[in-house]
Amino acid sequence: MPLPTDEKLLALSQSLLDQFHAIFGEYPGFRPAHAKGTMLTGTFVPTEAAKELSSAEHLNQASTPVLVRFSDSTGLPLIPDTDPNSNPRGFAVRFVLGPHRHTDIVSHSTDGFPTHTGDEFLEFLRALAASDPANLAGSPLEAFLGSHPAALAFVQTPKPAPSSFGRENYFGVTAMKFTNAAGVSRFGRYRIVPVAGPDHLDDEALKAKDANYLMDEIAARVAAGPVGFKVLVQLADEGDVVDDATIHWPVEREVVEIGTLSLTAPLEGSEAEQKTIIFDPIPRLAGIEPSDDPLLELRAAIYLMSGRKRRAA
Known part of the structure; x- marks a missing residue:
């Protein structure tokens, strides 16, 4: 995957990477955000409804191998899983279509994003770096x-700690355009929900957990049996805004189940793989296209730039 040629986009991507490092410090070989994580392997099996939504390869064959990465927020590789700043959790899914062929879903555990554009996100990070979250006055x-209601709503959204990575809901931030074999297109956003149902800890239960409870728990859970997730797509109606990650669609919009993820084992060599794998928020395959959301090209550039740096480290 080549870097984009837009100089302004590349400069903004670098500024965002620099700002993450200014906030968290720089840790060679680790991501600037969602640094702490663990990887598993498994299989994706699509539903019949998936074929009606999209002609994408993994939605039209019997099954597809997957690699997934669960992660904590921040650029701190040793952040305790119990730290409130480790929310929202991340869940990235790679559908392995063949040698050097794949498509990904990148999601996190809060429905939405604080800003519409990368410039706004940089402004948000700079304000965060220059402020004491415990003493916001002035x-x-x-x-x-105060001047960005979507960011305020995102910050104020409750982010309770899950009992397990396997008991959390995850949301695709940006809309995608799904096109089926008949050429019919619909915009939609991914949701990934646990088969076992979501389960969150109250403050007292969280205090009893250790710093790596999520990493340890998911390894124990998958050793006891497959960990299942349903992959859903909430579909936009005509007139819904599809290029702004801060805008939620009405709850009554149709939600289609497109398949099941079954995670079956920790990935052997997870630590090394996390340093080399570069997830891509842009699907890059027939049947699923990116929307015009400005975050998509920016995120893809940031992931690639930081991924190349990780590999060099």
């Missing part, structure tokens, strides 16, 4: 949140 962050 701070740059207070000013930013």
